[in-house]
Amino acid sequence: MGVGVHVEHLNAWFGTTQALNNISMEIAANHATAIIGPSGCGKSTYVRCLNRMHETVPGARAEGTVRIGDLSIYNGTSATQVRRRVGMVFQKPNPFPTMSIYDNVAAGLKLNGFRNRRRLDEIVERSLQQSALWDEVKDHLRKKSGASLSGGQQQRLCIARALAVQPEVLLMDEPASALDPISTGKIEELIFQLKENYTIVIVTHNMQQASRVAEFTGFFLLGELIEFDKTEKLFTNPSDKRTEDYITGRFG
Amino acid sequence: MPDSGKKAGLAAVSIRRRVVDALATGAAGAAVLLVLLPLVAIFGYLLYKGFGSLNWAFLTQTPKPVGEAGGGMANAIGGSILILGLASIMGVPLGIGAGIYLAEFGRGRFADLIRFTADVLNGVPSIVIGIVGYSIVVLRQKHFSALAGGVALAIMMVPTITRATEEMLLLVPIQVREAAYGLGVPHWRTTISITLRTATSGVITGVMLAFARIAGETAPLLFTAFGNQYWNWNVNQPTAALPLQIFNYAISPFDEWRRQAWAGALILIILIVLAVTAVRIAAGRGMLKGVS
Numbered sequence: 001m002g003v004g005v006h007v008e009h010l011n012a013w014f015g016t017t018q019a020l021n022n023i024s025m026e027i028a029a030n031h032a033t034a035i036i037g038p039s040g041c042g043k044s045t046y047v048r049c050l051n052r053m054h055e056t057v058p059g060a061r062a063e064g065t066v067r068i069g070d071l072s073i074y075n076g077t078s079a080t081q082v083r084r085r086v087g088m089v090f091q092k093p094n095p096f097p098t099m100s101i102y103d104n105v106a107a108g109l110k111l112n113g114f115r116n117r118r119r120l121d122e123i124v125e126r127s128l129q130q131s132a133l134w135d136e137v138k139d140h141l142r143k144k145s146g147a148s149l150s151g152g153q154q155q156r157l158c159i160a161r162a163l164a165v166q167p168e169v170l171l172m173d174e175p176a177s178a179l180d181p182i183s184t185g186k187i188e189e190l191i192f193q194l195k196e197n198y199t200i201v202i203v204t205h206n207m208q209q210a211s212r213v214a215e216f217t218g219f220f221l222l223g224e225l226i227e228f229d230k231t232e233k234l235f236t237n238p239s240d241k242r243t244e245d246y247i248t249g250r251f252g
Numbered sequence: 253m254p255d256s257g258k259k260a261g262l263a264a265v266s267i268r269r270r271v272v273d274a275l276a277t278g279a280a281g282a283a284v285l286l287v288l289l290p291l292v293a294i295f296g297y298l299l300y301k302g303f304g305s306l307n308w309a310f311l312t313q314t315p316k317p318v319g320e321a322g323g324g325m326a327n328a329i330g331g332s333i334l335i336l337g338l339a340s341i342m343g344v345p346l347g348i349g350a351g352i353y354l355a356e357f358g359r360g361r362f363a364d365l366i367r368f369t370a371d372v373l374n375g376v377p378s379i380v381i382g383i384v385g386y387s388i389v390v391l392r393q394k395h396f397s398a399l400a401g402g403v404a405l406a407i408m409m410v411p412t413i414t415r416a417t418e419e420m421l422l423l424v425p426i427q428v429r430e431a432a433y434g435l436g437v438p439h440w441r442t443t444i445s446i447t448l449r450t451a452t453s454g455v456i457t458g459v460m461l462a463f464a465r466i467a468g469e470t471a472p473l474l475f476t477a478f479g480n481q482y483w484n485w486n487v488n489q490p491t492a493a494l495p496l497q498i499f500n501y502a503i504s505p506f507d508e509w510r511r512q513a514w515a516g517a518l519i520l521i522i523l524i525v526l527a528v529t530a531v532r533i534a535a536g537r538g539m540l541k542g543v544s
Contacts, residue, residue: 056433058359084436094427098449108435111445158431165435 002199003069003168004029005050010064012042012049014057019045021223023064027169027216032191032200034214034231036207038246041220043203047171050201051086052079068169084112087162087198091174093154095146095161101137104146104157108165123164130197131160132190152183159190163198170194172202176209188213207247211235219243295521302518305511311519315481315497321508325516327483328497329523331398334485335477335493336467338402343409344459348448350410351417351455356443367418370411381407382472390476398484398491401477405469409462416458420451456535460528467524470495494520 005027012020020042027033035043048054049062052073066073073082095104103110105124114120124141128134133156137144146157155175162170172191176184191200191213204210210217211231218228219240227234227243238244309324316323350370354363385404390396424447432442448455466472473479478490479500494516501513 051434053430053433056430080436080438082436083434088434090427090430090434092427094425094431096428096431096446096450098452107432108437111432111435111437111441161431161435 001168001197002030002195005169005199005201006065006067007050008065010046010049010062010066012045012054012062013060014045015059019223020049020062023225025218025225025228027199027201029199030195030197031216032195032202032214034210034217035201035203035220036205036210036217036246037220037226039205042223043220044173045223046220047088047173047201047203050169050171051083051088053083053088055079084108084165085167086169086171087165087167089155089159089162089170089172089175092178093151093158095149095154095157097145097147099146100142101144101146101149101157102141105160105164107161112165124160127160127164128157130163130194131156132186133157133160150183152179152186155179155183155187156190159187163194167198169199169201172200174203174205177205184209207235219246221246298514298518298521301511302514302516305515306518310512310515314483318506318509323512325492325494325497325512325519327480328492328494328516329519331477331480331484331492332467332494332520332523334487334491335398335401335405335473336463338398338487339405339409339466340463342402343406343462344413346406347410347413347459347462348417348455350414351421352443352448354414354418355421356439356447367415370414373407373411374415377471378408378469379471379474382475385472386475393488395488396476396478396490397488398477399487401473401491401493402487404472404476405466408466408469408472412462412465413458416461417451417455420454420458421447423454424450452535456531460531464524464528467527468495468520470499494523 005025007023007025007027010020010023011018023046035046037043045054050066050068050073052062054060054062062074064074068082068085071077071082071085073086096107099107102124105127106120109120109123125134125138128137133153136153137149137157146154149157155178159170159175176187179187188209191202194200200214202210202214214231216228217231217234219226219234219238219242221242227238227240229239234243235247238247244250309322310326311324311329312326313322313324314327315325350366354367358366381404384407385400389400389403393400428450429442429447432446433439437446473493473496477493477496479496480490480492482492484491498513498516498520501509501516504510504513
């Protein structure tokens with residue numbers, strides 16, 4: 001089941017450059033929240049702060065309060081613990097190149113010490129079904145490498161891999177920007193179904209995509225959260241001039 | 253008229269392109285031939301000179317005393333396998349470990365120092381490495397030994413393997429590591445099961461290059477393994493090795509020995525090729541296995 005995410009006074013830096021400025025946001029459980037904004041506005045940095053991936057970049061750090069459900073992630077919790085509860089799907093599909101399809105999906109569990117084979121089989125099947133890839137790959141799970149799939153299939157494989165560790169929140173950093181329209185459509189359909197069980201935060205450059213999949217949308221500009229509202233409201237009747245300029249294409 | 257002029261111009265361009273293309277392809281082909289030529293020449297000459305002395309006795313018998321015909325290098329072949337095995341057991345894990353440190357954990361001055369040291373060590377003449385092996389093992393043990401030879405060769409392996417491992421690990425895209433971090437896999441586990449695994453074939457190439465290089469080394473063994481006319485499997489005893497045997501026989505005044513030196517060189521090359529091929533096949537089989 002998804003949980004809500006509570007963000008309060010979040011600041012992030014790359015070295016001495018501040019990338020996020022005092023962000024506060026309440027992300028609703030079992031809904032999709034879209035993050036939009038021009039390139040370099042801090043969208044990716046923001047979602048990467050929600051599972052502590054931000055700090056894997058040398059010299060990067062973050063401060064503030066982020067709670068995943070009731071787990072305060074910048075407060076003595078280990079980063080690996082956080083990442084098991086907050087899954088991530090990246091912009092470019094990144095299956096493990098040396099592993100079979102099965103092992104890609106099972107990787108998160110196996111590498112964290114999970115050994116029960118029967119359970120693994122079940123989880124792999126369930127995850128691939130959730131990511132709508134099962135029918136396409138069920139006949140060569142162990143024979144084909146994850147890298148041999150098409151781009152769109154690879155991305156769904158990465159989603160299955162993220163789902164296999166049963167996270168509560170799924171972060172998607174422009175998950176469809178490297179895909180063709182058909183694959184993009186599949187990913188969007190998927191987001192709709194996944195909302196039932198997960199809380200989804202999706203970064204996107206595509207405003208139509210945001211309006212299609214997300215109930216809530218946040219607009220970022222120069223490291224600040226300019227406006228955060230129901231998607232419909234933000235796109236039809238924004239309260240900030242800068243949001244309006246951006247969504248009507250006057251800048252960005 | 254302008255139209256036909258344009259066509260003629262295009263035709264000229266097209267001819268020029270074709271000529272340049274043919275020249276470039278020809279030059280690349282010639283370069284390949286030039287690179288392959290010494291290899292083929294050496295191997296061919298070894299076959300020509302050595303094949304005649306190659307027989308079952310050569311592969312199964314120890315050397316005969318001077319003046320007696322026959323005998324072989326079986327003990328040297330065994331000794332080489334023993335010494336190379338010892339060197340690999342010590343050198344490969346150390347080299348890969350240091351490479352992992354440099355690529356994944358090494359930051360700042362200390363890592364730069366290790367990198368610099370490895371590069372310098374790579375350039376140290378092998379005879380000097382032999383003296384190092386002599387002073388740290390032979391002097392202490394008070395006698396020559398296979399172990400001393402193994403230590404000397406291991407020292408030669410380490411820098412090559414370290415730098416190759418580092419380079420190969422750094423080639424693994426950051427996206428692949430991030431995928432593992434994103435699943436909550438700790439850094440050390442990611443390094444072993446994801447990064448190193450993805451870089452396996454490159455790391456193996458580095459290891460095999462280092463192995464092939466030390467397999468033919470003579471100088472480091474002169475004051476360490478020393479050589480032996482008889483069988484020896486005791487790591488604490490002087491041991492024969494193919495390069496040593498080849499060296500001793502090649503500078504000897506006896507025709508029979510010099511012929512055997514050629515055969516020994518041929519066997520040495522064949523053994524290296526076999527070892528490299530076997531490792532490649534074994535590694536290739538393991539590639540698509542899952543997370544261990």
